[in-house]
Amino acid sequence: MRAAFYESDVTPPLGGYMWGHYREKRAVEVHERLHAKALVVEDGGEVAAIVVIDSCAIPEGMREVVTERIFEYTGIPADKVCIASNHTHYGVPIHDSPEINCFADAAYRDVFYRVVADTVTLAYHRLAESDVQFGTSIASGIAFCRNAELEDGTFVTHPRYKKHVKRLLDTPDEELPVLLFERDGKPYGALVSFACHQCTVREEVMGYSGDYAAVLSARLKERYGADFVTLF
Numbered sequence: 001m002r003a004a005f006y007e008s009d010v011t012p013p014l015g016g017y018m019w020g021h022y023r024e025k026r027a028v029e030v031h032e033r034l035h036a037k038a039l040v041v042e043d044g045g046e047v048a049a050i051v052v053i054d055s056c057a058i059p060e061g062m063r064e065v066v067t068e069r070i071f072e073y074t075g076i077p078a079d080k081v082c083i084a085s086n087h088t089h090y091g092v093p094i095h096d097s098p099e100i101n102c103f104a105d106a107a108y109r110d111v112f113y114r115v116v117a118d119t120v121t122l123a124y125h126r127l128a129e130s131d132v133q134f135g136t137s138i139a140s141g142i143a144f145c146r147n148a149e150l151e152d153g154t155f156v157t158h159p160r161y162k163k164h165v166k167r168l169l170d171t172p173d174e175e176l177p178v179l180l181f182e183r184d185g186k187p188y189g190a191l192v193s194f195a196c197h198q199c200t201v202r203e204e205v206m207g208y209s210g211d212y213a214a215v216l217s218a219r220l221k222e223r224y225g226a227d228f229v230t231l232f
Contacts, residue, residue: 002042003130003181005189005229006123007035008115010053011208016093017102018208019056020199024101027090029207032214034092036116037231038123039181039191040076048080049120050191052231054210055091058083059104062094062113069117074124081120086232087198090209131182136175142212143172143196189229190220198232 011034018025034054041048049070067078085091093105094112146158147169155169173195181189198211210217213232221228 001130001132002127003040003132003189004123004126004128005037005039005181005231006119006126007037007229008119008122010034010036010092010112010115012092012105012108012112016105016108016208018090019093019095019097019100019102020087020089021102021203022100025206027093027206027208031090031201031205031207031209032218034208034210035217036119037229038119039189039229039231040120040123040127042127046080047074047076047124048082049076049123050082050084050231051116051120052084052086053092053116054088054213055085055094056087056089057095058085059095059109065113066117069114070120073117073121076120076124083116086211086213088201088209088211088213089199090201090205090207090211092208128183130188133180133182134177135180136177138174139176139194140174143174143194144168145170145172146197187224188227189231191231192216194232 011030014027016027018027036051036053038049038051063083066083067081070076070081094109096104145168149155149166151164151166177193179191180187196212200212201209216232217230220230
């Protein structure tokens with residue numbers, strides 16, 4: 001199997017709306033650089049790609065624009081491309097939600113779409129023979145169940161800041177599955193899937209942040225080198 005990773009810095013200008021706070025909240029600082037990260041794999045002539053962006057949501061119409069450009073440069077068809085956001089609430093301002101007074105940076109969004117597509121293309125150009133390992137572990141004490149019953153019999157979502165919680169309605173999924181990619185015996189990238197809602201930054205923070213995924217990426221770079229890429 002051949003595989004490759006690539007990551008692009010997509011940190012936007014200051015002043016962008018940070019989506020997901022149900023109020024107007026604009027970035028005046030950069031706490032972590034924001035990224036688009038791609039993994040492309042090829043096996044038996046079949047090529048597929050995953051690209052994950054530091055943003056709260058994928059806006060309508062983005063997939064069509066990005067996959068068309070990917071196909072133009074690589075020949076990878078749209079149905080072999082997965083585009084995902086890791087749902088950081090402090091990510092790239094590309095989503096319009098008038099109901100919560102949040103709007104995209106329209107001028108930046110056009111550039112952003114092209115950079116996301118090109119991240120996949122640049123990974124595609126670096127395809128090389130790779131080994132892949134799959135493993136699971138347990139990540140405890142990080143996530144919690146968001147649904148709870150209060151003592152008065154009402155049910156709420158996100159009970160962390162609410163008093164009189166009678167019980168949580170479920171237990172968190174603590175399983176941590178990882179695909180680790182190696183080349184010549186050296187790890188160079190990973191695909192990590194963990195049931196963690198990316199909303200762990202303090203509410204008073206007023207700057208762009210990759211949230212939990214950015215910290216995870218930084219730690220793995222410390223261990224495996226600056227070129228190690230992590231898709232969360």
